[in-house]
């Protein structure tokens with residue numbers, strides 16, 4: 001596929017190294033003023049390696065893809081907490097943005113976030129993929145026209161992400177997420193998918209047919225996508 005470049009690696013660790021190399025290239029070529037970040041287990045080694053690197057993000061503005069509704073930024077399972085712990089407290093950025101899942105008016109919060117994105121167009125957006133093909137929290141059925149919005153998480157996503165919540169914590173079942181259209185505005189998309197549980201989603205992508213049932217297939221419509229995976233097809 002001419003718009004998609006795929007790098008196949010042997011391990012997740014190697015994949016993270018490749019990702020950091022790509023980020024470093026963009027940064028050094030002065031093509032990374034606004035950086036879209038993702039959370040999840042896929043990105044953990046990436047942030048570890050970014051922290052260990054000598055890369056300078058002090059002139060870079062960061063936007064995160066999504067956040068749970070109803071848990072505060074200091075909750076260990078919020079994505080604000082994840083980002084602060086893993087990256088921002090160790091690597092200074094110029095500015096960092098994430099949706100406020102505690103906002104009183106969630107619709108207003110979506111408009112605020114989307115306006116910020118319009119004012120700061122994304123240069124590079126990192127993406128993981130859900131087992132069900134979601135990108136950010138855009139679950140199957142999401143419109144390609146969607147901008148930042150409130151979502152109800154699917155059973156599949158709840159089942160996968162509930163592993164991070166302890167028994168006496170209730171996992172949120174709603175979230176705020178950049179929409180498909182918000183993500184597609186980024187000049188460059190860098191997607192990482194490691195492990196067999198991501199095979200079905202990548203297979204759908206490589207099959208080359210766009211379908212809202214597998215949101216990851218919307219990437220077929222973007223002009224600059226890089227995929228890093230340990231899966232062999």
Ligand code: PGA
Nearest residue numbers: 040041042043128129130
């Ligand atoms: P994971 O999540 O990195 O924890 O696999 C990715 C996603 O759901 O987008």
